Amino acid sequence: MSQYVVGLTGGIGSGKSTVADLFVEQGAGLVDTDAIAHELTQAGGAALAALATEFGPGILAADGALDRVAMRRLVFADPSARGRLESILHPLIREVSRQRSQAAPEPYVILAVPLLVESGTYRERCDRIVVIDCPENLQIERVMTRSGLTADEVRAIMAAQATRQQRLAVADDVVVNDADKAKLIGQIKALHANYLALLAEHANGSE
Numbered sequence: 001m002s003q004y005v006v007g008l009t010g011g012i013g014s015g016k017s018t019v020a021d022l023f024v025e026q027g028a029g030l031v032d033t034d035a036i037a038h039e040l041t042q043a044g045g046a047a048l049a050a051l052a053t054e055f056g057p058g059i060l061a062a063d064g065a066l067d068r069v070a071m072r073r074l075v076f077a078d079p080s081a082r083g084r085l086e087s088i089l090h091p092l093i094r095e096v097s098r099q100r101s102q103a104a105p106e107p108y109v110i111l112a113v114p115l116l117v118e119s120g121t122y123r124e125r126c127d128r129i130v131v132i133d134c135p136e137n138l139q140i141e142r143v144m145t146r147s148g149l150t151a152d153e154v155r156a157i158m159a160a161q162a163t164r165q166q167r168l169a170v171a172d173d174v175v176v177n178d179a180d181k182a183k184l185i186g187q188i189k190a191l192h193a194n195y196l197a198l199l200a201e202h203a204n205g206s207e
Contacts, residue, residue: 003029003101004108004199005125009116009167010132012157013139013146015177015184019132020112022185026192029106033113036096037089041066050088055081090119098125108195117162117170127202130191131171134178136164 006028010016024030040047043064052060055074061067075081101109108127116122116129123129136158143154168174173194175187 003104004127004195004202005101005111006108006195007116007122007126007129008110008112008132009114009129010134010175010177011136011139011161011164011167012114012154013142014132014134015142016112016114016132018181019175019177019184019188020110022188023110023192026188027106028192028195029101029104029109031097031100031104031109031111033093033097033111036093036100040089040092040096041068047089047092051085054084054088094121101125108199115161117167123170128172128195128198129170130173130175131167132175132177133164133168134176138178 006023008016008020008023010019020030020032039045041051045065048060048064048066051066055071059067059071059074061070071085075085097111097113101111111122111126113119113122116126139158140151140154143149143157144151149157173191175184175191177184
């Protein structure tokens with residue numbers, strides 16, 4: 001039987017890492033596509049040669065890893081650069097995440113994909129999709145505190161992502177992250193129990 005996969009997504013500042021960690025504490029596996037992207041673009045990473053060929057050696061930092069600041073500037077300056085970057089990275093990320101999801105020993109896997117809605121290909125790989133939701137002003141406040149970006153810079157990032165409504169439209173489950181951690185933990189525990197129940201049904205249905 002193939003692994004049961006729960007897609008996890010949310011906008012910037014919604015608390016994806018916190019929610020993913022809480023699922024892991026409950027006993028879920030985790031495959032994080034952001035972490036995979038970092039692996040692929042660190043020094044010696046599998047994507048670097050293709051990226052350097054496409055964009056030139058100026059996108060490489062002194063240590064041989066991808067210079068994220070330089071790449072971000074390039075993407076903002078050249079509308080075609082984002083598509084070219086994604087055409088190199090996304091197939092590699094999808095393949096690595098597929099392999100890790102299938103190999104995970106846990107009962108089910110949380111597949112954390114920040115751009116799950118935007119990429120359009122992860123829906124078919126997920127048995128469920130859980131969306132982390134919070135008010136947009138709270139997203140902005142969190143990202144400003146965390147990264148030192150201005151409100152306008154955060155809004156620009158949010159504008160390039162799916163809207164809150166678009167994310168909620170694809171959700172099977174919604175985690176509301178607008179209060180304290182105790183409220184968040186309660187939601188994750190309830191979802192974990194539900195996923196184990198669905199997993200049992202899934203297993204019985206495939207026998």
